[in-house]
Amino acid sequence: MGPPRLRLTKQSKRERNGPSSGGTGRQAPRREDDMQVRMADHYGMCFGVRDAVDLALRLTDAGPVTILGDLVHNPDVVAQLDAAGAGRASTLEEVGTRAVLLTAHGIADRVKLQLRQAGREVHDATCPLVTRAHLALKKLVADGYFPVVIGQARHVEVRGLVGDLDDYAIVLDSADLDRLADRFDGRTAENVRLGIVSQTTQPIEKVREIVEDIRRRLPAAEVRFVDTVCQPTKDRQEALRALARDTDVVIVVGGPDSNNSRKLTELARSLGRPAYQVSSAGELRREWFAAAGVVGLTAGTSTPDPVIEEVRGWLERL
Numbered sequence: 001m002g003p004p005r006l007r008l009t010k011q012s013k014r015e016r017n018g019p020s021s022g023g024t025g026r027q028a029p030r031r032e033d034d035m036q037v038r039m040a041d042h043y044g045m046c047f048g049v050r051d052a053v054d055l056a057l058r059l060t061d062a063g064p065v066t067i068l069g070d071l072v073h074n075p076d077v078v079a080q081l082d083a084a085g086a087g088r089a090s091t092l093e094e095v096g097t098r099a100v101l102l103t104a105h106g107i108a109d110r111v112k113l114q115l116r117q118a119g120r121e122v123h124d125a126t127c128p129l130v131t132r133a134h135l136a137l138k139k140l141v142a143d144g145y146f147p148v149v150i151g152q153a154r155h156v157e158v159r160g161l162v163g164d165l166d167d168y169a170i171v172l173d174s175a176d177l178d179r180l181a182d183r184f185d186g187r188t189a190e191n192v193r194l195g196i197v198s199q200t201t202q203p204i205e206k207v208r209e210i211v212e213d214i215r216r217r218l219p220a221a222e223v224r225f226v227d228t229v230c231q232p233t234k235d236r237q238e239a240l241r242a243l244a245r246d247t248d249v250v251i252v253v254g255g256p257d258s259n260n261s262r263k264l265t266e267l268a269r270s271l272g273r274p275a276y277q278v279s280s281a282g283e284l285r286r287e288w289f290a291a292a293g294v295v296g297l298t299a300g301t302s303t304p305d306p307v308i309e310e311v312r313g314w315l316e317r318l
């Protein structure tokens with residue numbers, strides 16, 4: 001029998017069958033003079049991360065396995081996987097077991113092939129919504145479009161998306177867009193066909209702005225955009241917009257490396273709310289809430305329920 005397991009989330013059936021949400025907007029009971037804690041309508045661990053962690057734990061029960069890359073950007077879940085005996089490798093050369101697990105972020109086909117050719121038993125936890133982005137990009141390339149990915153160039157999901165391509169562009173900031181425009185500037189429309197997808201965890205508003213910016217900079221180009229931002233990311237961002245309207249401070253529970261948690265924090269700040277990202281209740285500071293009547297609470301797609309509940313409990317006791 002392995003070590004005790006962290007309960008990830010209790011919404012598994014509803015999330016898979018219904019709206020994509022890790023949590024619901026349950027309100028905390030309160031006295032009149034208490035600071036109120038208000039939950040976002042959608043928050044916390046998504047089905048893609050949860051399924052990947054479940055698969056990793058099942059595999060560790062069955063025998064030695066190495067996880068290639070970060071399975072999940074949450075320190076509590078990583079600690080749980082370490083305790084269960086899962087090995088970790090950041091390169092193919094570091095894989096020390098026959099069984100290897102690919103993460104929810106996905107990977108290039110050529111890397112899968114390399115692993116199989118090396119005799120590895122490949123278990124694939126790629127999220128279906130990441131696979132959808134891969135398929136969309138492949139189709140655009142097959143249809144003759146030059147591939148453009150909106151996202152962070154160094155993020156593992158983006159590396160996987162472009163990993164089988166000879167030529168592509170990754171764009172996120174204005175310097176990237178300048179380079180893209182320079183590359184195709186002056187060419188006629190029939191020579192410039194851009195096929196755009198996005199990293200699944202980018203804010204959809206920002207993605208749409210970038211697509212419009214590309215259209216503005218290259219008016220002669222044929223630009224085809226396939227929206228590959230995943231629904232759980234959209235749900236959490238949309239719910240945060242609604243939450244921020246009526247709250248004085250926003251707390252985002254998520255590991256420091258969690259891209260979508262960081263984006264939630266940035267979104268709350270862009271809406272004019274003080275916002276703090278914490279990976280556990282131990283990082284909360286009383287002074288953040290000195291003038292707060294209502295605190296909004298949300299969490300990224302890699303944050304398990306017990307960590308969110310711990311933060312919520314701390315806030316309710318304040």
Ligand code: SF4
Pocket residue numbers: 046047048049104127128129130200201230231232233260301
């Ligand atoms: S954030 Fe979206 S794409 Fe990533 S694992 Fe979760 S559901 Fe899948």
